[in-house]
Amino acid sequence: MQARPETLALRRQLIGSSCKLFFPEEPVKIVRAKGQYIYDEHGREYLDCINNVSHVGHCHPDVVKAAHEQNQLLNTNSRYLHDNLVDYAKRLSKTLPEKLCTFYFLNSGSEANDLALRLARQYTKHKDVIVLDHAYHGHLTSLIDISPYKFRNLEGQKEWVHVAPLPDTYRGMYREDHKDSVLAYANEVKKIIEQAQKKGRKIAAFFIESLPSVGGQIIPPEGYFQMIAEHIHKAGGVFVADEIQVGFGRVGKCFWAFQLQGEDFVPDIVTMGKPMGNGHPIACVATTKEIAEAFADTGVEYFNTFGGNPVSCAIGLAVLDVIEKEHLQAHATQVGNFLMELLNQQKVKHPIIGDVRGVGLFIGVDLIKDQEKRTPATKEAEYLITRLKREYILLSTDGPGRNVLKFKPPLCFTMDNAKLVVDKMDEILTDMEREKTCEPVGNHH
Incomplete structure (x- = not known):
């Protein structure tokens, strides 16, 4: 198997440049998948929150x-x-x-x-x-x-x-x-x-x-x-x-x-x-x-x-x-409701979360800069999904302002998966708020 940089170089050379990669700065090379997980060439496991094509789970x-x-x-x-x-x-x-x-x-x-x-x-x-x-x-x-x-x-x-x-x-x-x-x-x-x-x-x-x-x-x-x-x-x-x-x-x-x-x-x-x-x-x-x-x-x-x-x-x-x-419809309702509930708890805690909407395992989290104007928090959303990827969680953004986190995982996604993602989101958003409050405000002499 080729090393990741070689695969990337070949892709750049041979594949049309308008065919974009997820995380273009540091793309993931994946070699296998199972259920709601995908694995890279080093065997690292990523939780897939976005693949609505592998509907009943990868490689069922x-x-x-x-x-x-x-x-x-x-x-x-x-x-x-x-x-x-x-x-x-x-x-x-x-x-x-x-x-x-x-x-x-x-x-x-x-x-x-x-x-x-x-x-x-x-x-x-x-x-x-x-x-x-x-x-x-x-x-x-x-x-x-x-x-x-x-x-x-x-x-x-x-x-x-x-x-x-x-x-x-x-x-x-x-x-x-x-x-x-x-x-x-x-x-x-x-x-x-x-x-x-x-x-x-x-x-x-x-x-x-x-x-x-x-x-x-x-x-x-x-x-x-x-x-x-x-x-x-x-x-x-x-x-x-x-x-x-x-x-x-x-x-x-x-x-x-x-x-x-x-x-x-x-x-x-x-x-x-x-x-x-x-x-x-x-x-x-x-x-x-x-x-x-x-x-x-x-x-x-x-x-x-x-x-x-x-x-x-x-x-x-x-x-x-x-x-x-596998009663996946009932499962989608149950896990989706649980995930929405967790996300709504985060909404109370983090003002950046403007809206949580969804049904079953189709859920959007609208990130905003300002509660009144509801300005899309585009950069923040991008930063959040990049940080989540480092935690081996794959999530993406959508919407006209690219500020809506979209959840549409394989339907075998579990309560534990939901909890893990939201816990990590909470940690990252807390960090982001802390960094914001630590920004230097002029010099105090």
Whole structure:
């Protein structure tokens, strides 16, 4: 095995420089992982608080076994009949509202969102898309166009894209003191639709991450989706729930994060990816019969070489089995509640913690410089995660101000893990406060 500096030198030489590393100053070289832990070349163990792809735990033996066994038998495209494909679709359909009963399998969340965009446009015969500010829906050209998080730094906003404010009741336009923030945020979308229609534009879809992640671990207020869906449907568009980061039981009390909005809410299209294959590239789009039929009416077949292959579906089935067998939804709720409780205790103790928000094992800690203005504490957040890494804890930041600590660990994360992280955070924040009070204030002669 090469020494870390050699690996780093080769990476710099051969890999595109826009492919960034975590902790670029002192990157971690990892050689294996298990459960919620990853190990570097010296065997040092790091606690992984951020890998929402290794959903049921890194290298889960049941998932590895399912992949290996199917790999030895057959792996090919989905133009032949194979039980894994239909068995998996059937299993997924049991987790979703009845209306969402048609599936397309793909390899990544980006592919899923790209297909959702095509489905929406074909079904509605409209073009325009409404997204939330700071949204990220994938890295294909079509998705960069609907991801303000990316296009703001690239060629800017296309005329067919409309950006609605993030329903963030902590630092958004309408905050927790607003008498009806849900209605106020939904009205912003209504206004956007009206303005677009005045210009003769037609809305094909509203895309939303069921819990906006790069936007800063935002939990949209309950009832927001229903109001938006009403406006979108009236405009002839469809509602797309992007579950790529947060689906498959991460939120604990529901299997899908859009279900947090209430049983009466059903999206028209749901996209899924990341946690689906526990690290194996598999993704899916679930939609209604009507939308799928409109897509087929073009007469053009949809074919995806690797989508829905027997190995991917075997892995997908194994992931669902593990979630059930290990009661990971209940576990996510229990550990998530405990972690939130510990973080809220820290909030009372450390004024830098402005807000703790989350559900299940999807949690954000908003760090601020000032309680009144809620100014993002960007440098402090960066410093905190760098210090945590030295304590062998991997955490990262997100949000427009890169000041929100994001917790989305593998679902096998434990109470002890939660306690360890928060204890270390407490120590580091206490140090930071001490250093701040020790700053020299002029000379006293």
